[in-house]
Amino acid sequence: MSSRLSGIGMTSQRTRLRMIERLRxxxxxxxxxxxxxxxxxxxxFIDEALASRAYEDISLPVGFGQTISQPYVVARMTELVAxxxxxxxxxxxGTGCGYQTAILAKLATEVYSIERLLPLLAxxxxxxxxxxxNNIRLKHADGxxxxxxxxxxxxxxxxxxxTHVPESLKxxxxxxxxxxxxxGTREQYLCMIERSARGFTESRLDAVxxxxxxxxxx
Numbered sequence: 001m002s003s004r005l006s007g008i009g010m011t012s013q014r015t016r017l018r019m020i021e022r023l024r025x026x027x028x029x030x031x032x033x034x035x036x037x038x039x040x041x042x043x044x045f046i047d048e049a050l051a052s053r054a055y056e057d058i059s060l061p062v063g064f065g066q067t068i069s070q071p072y073v074v075a076r077m078t079e080l081v082a083x084x085x086x087x088x089x090x091x092x093x094g095t096g097c098g099y100q101t102a103i104l105a106k107l108a109t110e111v112y113s114i115e116r117l118l119p120l121l122a123x124x125x126x127x128x129x130x131x132x133x134n135n136i137r138l139k140h141a142d143g144x145x146x147x148x149x150x151x152x153x154x155x156x157x158x159x160x161x162x163t164h165v166p167e168s169l170k171x172x173x174x175x176x177x178x179x180x181x182x183x184g185t186r187e188q189y190l191c192m193i194e195r196s197a198r199g200f201t202e203s204r205l206d207a208v209x210x211x212x213x214x215x216x217x218x
Contacts, residue, residue: 005130010052011043019055023075026057030079036106037075042068045099045127059209062097064120066211069159073208074100077180080192080205081155082107089150091172093143093181093213094159098124102133104157111136112150114143116217142217146172153177160213161188170200182210 009015020038028034043054045068050060059067069077078100081087087108095101095115101124105111113136115121121140128136139147143158144166151172156179158169165181170193173179179193190205 005041005044011041011054015055016041019057019071022057023072026072028072028075028079030082032085032107033075033078033082033103036078036103037071039106040099040102040131042071042099044130045097045102062120063123064117066096066117066120068097068099069210074103076206077157077190078103078107080180080190081157081178083178088154088174089152091146091150091153091156091169092159093146093156093169095121095124095138096159098127100157100159101136101138102128102131105133105136108155109135112139112147112153113137114139114141114147116140116142116214118218140217142215143213144168144215148172155179156181158182158213159210161185161208161210162213165191165193165202170195182208185212 020034043051046054046060057070057072059070062068090104090108090111092113095113101113118140146169152174154174154177156173158181161182173195175195177195181191182188183191188208190208192203194201
């Protein structure tokens with residue numbers, strides 16, 4: 001493993017282990033999720049000037065007005081969709097820098113991820129290539145539409161806050177599947193949508209803070 005991947009000082013494996021212990025203390029219990037977050041070097045997804053803060057429980061800017069979510073939120077959202085492993089096919093709305101994408105890819109058969117900002121998608125592609133993760137399919141598009149030609153998905157996870165759940169995304173969720181979407185504007189919360197043979201059920205969960213899910217792509 002290269003020195004950039006393994007990290008030194010505040011980006012070292014020891015620092016990452018402290019993050020995992022903190023996640024346990026915060027209530028994350030899924031050991032598969034914790035193991036993957038211990039394995040994936042979060043610091044490579046962050047600009048070098050901020051890398052020393054990569055394992056703190058804070059969100060950080062990744063450019064283009066976007067952020068990488070705090071480790072607890074990544075762990076919590078992943079634990080919610082990955083309650084029953086192995087995960088099959090996953091759709092992620094908002095690739096961002098690729099960190100959440102990498103976490104999902106280690107738990108799923110295949111991950112499809114959409115990003116509306118082409119420069120950010122290029123950044124994510126470089127990060128994921130460095131980790132040699134090969135079960136990810138990236139797409140430059142408006143996330144509201146999903147990827148209907150690849151549906152259904154066993155899990156859908158959005159990394160930006162929506163004002164409503166697009167019907168097009170609900171339609172792409174497999175029966176038995178789960179979707180996690182941050183909802184709201186000033187006050188936001190995680191919404192879990194589960195699909196059964198009888199239809200959809202929604203649950204309101206933790207308070208969160210995400211950038212808004214915008215339409216269009218550039």
